[in-house]
Amino acid sequence: MQIIKVKDYEEMSKKASDILSDKLKGKPKLVLGLATGSTPEGLYKLLIEQYKNNEISFKQAKTFNLDEYVGLDRQDSNSYYYYMNNQLFKHIDIPLEQTNIPNGIATDSDKECSDYEKLIKEQGGIDIQLLGMGLNGHIGFNEPGTPFTSRTHVVTLDESTRQANARFFDSLDDVPTNAITMGIETIMDSKEIVMLVSGEAKASTLQQVIQGEVTKDVPATILQRHPNVTIIADEAALSKVR
Numbered sequence: 001m002q003i004i005k006v007k008d009y010e011e012m013s014k015k016a017s018d019i020l021s022d023k024l025k026g027k028p029k030l031v032l033g034l035a036t037g038s039t040p041e042g043l044y045k046l047l048i049e050q051y052k053n054n055e056i057s058f059k060q061a062k063t064f065n066l067d068e069y070v071g072l073d074r075q076d077s078n079s080y081y082y083y084m085n086n087q088l089f090k091h092i093d094i095p096l097e098q099t100n101i102p103n104g105i106a107t108d109s110d111k112e113c114s115d116y117e118k119l120i121k122e123q124g125g126i127d128i129q130l131l132g133m134g135l136n137g138h139i140g141f142n143e144p145g146t147p148f149t150s151r152t153h154v155v156t157l158d159e160s161t162r163q164a165n166a167r168f169f170d171s172l173d174d175v176p177t178n179a180i181t182m183g184i185e186t187i188m189d190s191k192e193i194v195m196l197v198s199g200e201a202k203a204s205t206l207q208q209v210i211q212g213e214v215t216k217d218v219p220a221t222i223l224q225r226h227p228n229v230t231i232i233a234d235e236a237a238l239s240k241v242r
């Protein structure tokens with residue numbers, strides 16, 4: 001596990017965009033795993049800037065998002081499909097058919113999950129997976145207690161996660177109760193993982209992720225067992241690591 005300590009959110013985003021753009025320059029057909037939430041927003045802005053300055057192109061890249069809420073269609077401004085389009089895809093040159101996000105309104109959600117796994121395999125697996133981390137240590141939407149052997153599946157969201165994400169919705173009642181997420185094993189199959197963590201609120205969870213025992217109770221602790229993980233975190237997030 002490589003830890004890169006940066007001063008603040010801006011530096012975290014810059015460091016992450018440097019890493020991702022270098023990968024893309026080295027391998028234009030990169031298979032990129034993407035994340036949502038507030039954490040990667042700064043990174044996406046910087047990638048758009050680099051694209052506009054003709055430094056990088058996503059024309060040949062493929063993307064796979066970690067997760068999607070169940071029950072929100074693509075036009076819903078809280079769907080991760082909408083988020084990705086708004087925050088990144090519509091500003092860069094990636095053909096939309098090369099982007100993949102689980103379909104939250106699939107009638108057969110089990111089939112949607114197994115098809116998603118197949119698609120990832122067909123592309124030769126994920127070269128580099130970007131992660132954020134929930135307050136309770138969730139990655140994707142793999143909540144505490146999720147088996148480490150899980151593949152893409154439907155989950156029931158923790159009440160704490162619904163509350164944390166309620167800030168994006170009109171009210172807590174509007175936050176979906178379920179989501180489709182890549183499983184922990186799906187994430188761990190990525191050749192490389194970059195996790196971004198910012199802010200004091202996540203400091204004690206991040207301390208466990210880096211220095212604690214590997215436990216299902218804090219899903220991100222599994223990253224200790226991945227051979228190629230980089231955590232880019234700011235001083236506030238790393239304030240409990242001694």
Ligand SMILES: N[C@@H]1[C@@H](O)[C@H](O)[C@@H](COP(=O)(O)O)O[C@@H]1O
Nearest residue numbers: 036037038039132133134140141
């Ligand atoms: N499913 C997403 C995760 O992929 C994300 O990492 C997490 C943290 O969000 P934030 O970056 O807003 O703190 O929230 C959501 O629950």
